[in-house]
Amino acid sequence: MTAAVSVENATKTFGPFTALNDVSLEIAAGEFIVLLGPSGCGKTTLLSILGGFLSPSRGRVLIGGREMTNVTPAKRPTTTMFQDYALFPHMKLKDNVGFGLRMRGMAKTERDEKALGFLDLVGLRTAADKKPHELSGGQRQRVALARALAVDPEVLLLDEPLGALDLKLRRQMQDELKAIQKRVGTTFVHVTHDQEEAMAIADRIVVMNQGRIEDIGAPADIYMRPRSLFSAGFMGEVNFIPGRVTALDPTSATVETALGTVTLSLTAFTAGAPIAGQAVTFCIRPEHFRRAEGEQANLVSLGQARITGQAFFGTHYRCHLAPDAAPDLSLVVHMRQSTHVSDGDAVPLAVPAKDVVVLPGTTKDT
Amino acid sequence: MLVIDGVDVQRAVGMDLLAEIPADALPTADLFPEVRMEANNTKDGKTYAVTEKFGYNTISYDKTKVDPKDMQDLSIIWSDKYKGRIALYDYYLPMIGLVGLGLGKKTAELSDADMPAIAEKLSEMKKVSKQVSDVVSSQTALATGEVDILVGGGEWITAALSGEKPNLDWTVPDQGAVRWAQSIGVMKTSKKQELALKFVQYIVSPEGQARLATSSCYWAMPANAKAGEHLSDAQKAALRWNDQAAYLKKTQLYPIPSAELDQKMQDAWTDMMQQ
Amino acid sequence: MFAQTLEQTERRKAWGFVAPALVWTLAFFVVPFLFMVAMSLWSRQSGQIVRAWNLDNYFAFFEKAALFKGLINSLEITLIVTVLSVLLAYPLAWIIAERVPKRFQRLALILAILPFWTSYVVRSYSWLLVLSKNGVVNQTLMTIGLVSEPLELASNRTATVIGFVHFFVMLLTLTIYANLVQLSPNYRRAAADLGANAFQTFRHVILPLTLPGIMTGAFLTFVLCIGDYVTPQILGGNNELVLPQIIMLQLGRRADFPMAAALSIILMLAVTLAYVLCARWLKIERA
Structure with a gap:
């Protein structure tokens, strides 16, 4: 499943601090969008607003044309892949991946089958009965991806999912992420501070700084034809x-x-x-x-x-x-x-x- | 100086701990006859200790909540009449002695053969009681109205409280009760024998006796019959001073069981608590 | 040759490091324990300790109903106390960890464990007064007309359990709180994100992940509760005896050290069993 996302004039303030300052953004269905910027630029705040973990102080969010501004995470057609993966340590991989299906009331045999399918997608079918602590960092990242995709979200939100991996693995996972996104067709919104990662996977990059969007465009455009000094400097x-x-x-x-x-x-x-x-x-x-x-x-x-x-x-x-x-x-x-x-x-x-x-x-x- | 349970004096003498006290140094004739206890305090005609106070394990009660007449019959301790309002003092020796007395058995003559009947009465007693408790808890329970009767109590529980809790009283029932006595002697190793003897003499003098009996938080009976001259009327009433002659006749010393009988008594007591 | 010498030196050094701990353990645990085991196999007859080896004390434990019932009472009371303490401590720990603002959490914890600071004995006697016929609880209940006769709260198992629970709720609050605050908030977010409601999140994620904290606290509660003598002695009114009380009777009244040793070893076995049962749960690994 996939859907377009529309952010209209989203602002988020925490006391005197403005984390997100009047941001508007149109994301097409099936697009791989990367929110790029240094820490504190508002990219994670924007992702949390898309996921429903934060409500914007002003502005609104539409997903697939439906008003989502104040809908809880559970009721949104989005899932989030967390920076620390948040895999449930007490559950086997197949139960982790099947968790969302279980919450939707799917019977055990059916959800196990589906969970195995998604574990297969990320190349971990044989590890289905292992627990997260038995896996390497890259494997955990794949399980988190499988778990987030298993409930067929229209939009997948990825919060610095590759941040904990070493450089070589990160490059490898970038390619896999991109490939998987192409296969499932879901809209991906991916947050990172690594411009190489952004260029490697994004259909379009959104460069953010100090709560505002500095630049939006395809990686080549952003690199070759930056529209702000910040964007020019940040991209390389x-x-x-x-x-x-x-x-x-x-x-x-x-x-x-x-x-x-x-x-x-x-x-x-x-x-x-x-x-x-x-x-x-x-x-x-x-x-x-x-x-x-x-x-x-x-x-x-x-x-x-x-x-x-x-x-x-x-x-x-x-x-x-x-x-x-x-x-x-x-x-x-x-x-x-x-x-x-x-x-x-x-x-x-x-x-x-x-x-x-x-x-x-x-x-x-x- | 050694203060010692009356029944243990002979053992202390056997261990050669106590110095002889000249018989004429003590006012033995002034002591209540029942508490002179020559068999305990002397050996081979020589005096080693003298009874300095005594007391009873009997029945203490709140006279505003129970009928004092009921307290004259020892069988009240296993009767239904005050069910759930009775505390039992947690010391098996005097308590088994009391139960024995209730059954008409002399404390000194208790034997294995008496134990089944005693165990049965212990069990009945437990059923009608609210708690089995140590001195502090027992006294607290009676003072706060948690219970109205304390079996095993006596002047030592209620007399000290007579000022602030005039509703508390004690008695010796018609069947009798258990009596304890405490002796004082001079250590053989004492370097100040004379001074020690002087102190003993003071302790057993009428004045010393009156002050000793009413001084601590647990009162007791003066062993010296002449101590009455130094007690106030209120103190006499709290101690039931004028009943002493009769009470001494009715009461008997703690049972002194053999090691085997002692085990049986303790087992019976433990069994009772677990019921 | 040289390598071997080096290895020997290293080995000697290693023993040097281990030795103090080893000596300590031997002197203060192994030797006394062996002595206790030996003692439990002796017996006391006619006021004398007879050093003949046999299992009479252990047989007596099973034959004498009063002794065996002591263990049963201990186990019953300990289980009730542990379960009640967990049920009461969990919400308290959760409120402190989740609902109290961060900067007040320390204060809230201190308030929660304030009763720890008073003497164990004083606290037990205080409960006796609070629960007595004329105590605060009964007075309040009667004033607001909930009961017409005072409830029998003191000097029974209820009182013992209340006294214990009051104490152990604090302990469990600490262990559960410590467990709750170290959980990544993303677990909860991930569960909610995948469609779990608040109850499902608790049931399937938070509760299993706080089992180590619960079990640690529950095990400590079990050990401390089953071994305690003071609370049942003061609050239980001797209407039933727990195993430690019976052990005290052997020591204080009978000087029957062999029997006391045997009963203590039985108590230790109960604790060991509890540990084995809990250890299974404490194995949960964290990612």
Whole structure:
């Protein structure tokens, strides 16, 4: 089963603290949504409001078009997979997975059969008679998933389900989660603070900060075309170069930066059209820099820079560069593994115009 | 100085613990004849101890709640009349002595053959009682009105309370009751023999006797018949001083069973409590 | 050669660490216990302890109704007390853990265990007064007209049970509270999320997960209750004797140490049995 979820102007306050600040979000049925952000950003509060463990101070929640704002967790078409899994330690795996069915009054044989089916889905059918303490962390996580899915929820809510696993296992489980979500078709809302995990599994990522949504979009969009400085910074390494809009015309804008004056198409301004005189920030990913070898179309020149440090990362060299025009501005640049790189080398820096994102404000604001 | 149960003096003398007391140092003639107890306090014509106080295990009661006339008949302790209002003092020796007296048996002559009849009466007594309890609980129960009769009680339970609880009284029934006595002597090892003897003399003097008998939280009978001169009227009434001559005649000492009979008595008492 | 020497040194060191505990256990538990076992096989005849080995004391226990009934009384009273204490302590612990705000929980616990601070004997005598014919309970019942005659509450099994339960509810409240607060709140959320109502959550999740706390407390209650002499002595009115009272009779009245030793070992067996039964439950592992 699956359903669309609609959050309208949800606000949650705890005393003077605003955990969630006027958040609206539309999730399509069958979508895999990841709520991404640092701790305290409101992602878990939003998940709890979807699950019915918290009521919003203002705003409402609809699931499958039905009003759910004040419906108890038991009566919602949602189930939650908890961060600590909350597997019942005194029950066998099949009884854990069958618990929701038992609460719905399903007879033992039928629910055991169904529980075994879901244990099969997560590859633990043979462990059905074990108890949770006999399992590894990854296995427990799968049982928790099976238990949450066993009651055929329309929406599955996952609260940092992979947080307790080591990195390798986490990557493996990400793939499994994604695969299982595709098979069952249920809407997944998944909370994490790990942007790689978010990119690996999400259909769309919701980047949250300080109780607000900073950015929503497919992983590639969020990464390549972030719509906020926070989102740009949170999604991976990025170079911020401050500047000021000096001239505007209908299709482009001219921005003055420490590395020179650059004219860019308005499409680079992802957060909205620029205003003359506005303070802005260039966001350039390390892997987007190029060597300016001759005059090339659509390549923005950023002047000469000198390598001040470098390390080999396998797929590339990660280098620190100090631009001649602004030696205090340390840039992180990825250079091809085939290039010869050594400290003190002078590099003519450039970046394809399409890869530059310009956002209003300065990094000091965030 | 040694204060010792009257029946144990001979053992203490046997263990050579007590010093001889010159016979003329003690007012033996002033003691009630029944409590002089020469057989206990002397050996081979020499005096080692003197009875300093005595008392009864008999019936204490609340005279505002029971008919004092009923208390004159010992069989009241197993009668239905005051069912559930009786406490039994938890000490098998005097209690079995009392039951024996109720059955017309002398305490000194109790034997194995008497035990079945006594066990039966113990059982009847238990049925009509509310509790079997130690000194504190018994006294508390009687004082708070939890029970109206305490079998095994006596002046030592009620007399001290006579001021604040004038409703409490005691008596010796017509069949008699059990009597205990306590002696005092001087330790042979005492380094101050003279001073110790002086103290003993004071204790058994009429004045010392009157003060001793009414001093502690449990009163007792002065062994010296002349102590009456130093007792107030209220104290005399509480102690039933004027009845002493008659009471002493009616009462008998604790049974002194053989080890085997003692076991049987204890078994009978335990059995009673478990019923 | 060198490795072996090292191993020997290590082994000697290990014994060095273990030895104090071992000596302690031997001196203060094993030796006295063996002495008690030996004592229980002797007998007391004609005022003397006869050091001839036999099982007469144990046979006597089963033959003399008054002695055997002591064990039965002990077991009955202990079971009643344990069950009642659990039934009363659980809601109290739950209210403190779940309904009392966090910062007041410590205070609530202290209030709950306040009676622990008074002497055991004083508390028992106090109960005697409270439960007596003219005590607070009967006076209150009669004033509000619930009863016309005072109830027989003191000097019987009811009084003993009340005295015990008052004490052990505190103990069980502590063990159950400790168990409740260490449960992840997500268990309850998960159960509710999967469709369980409040009762089902309690029945299927919270109760089984607090069994260790219940059983720990119940076992302690059992041990302390079955071995106690003071409460039944003061509150029971000697209308029936529990095993510890009978043991005291052997010691205080008869100086029959062999019989007392035998009865004590029987009491120990009862406690051991209780432990074996409880241990089964205490095995529940936590994830």
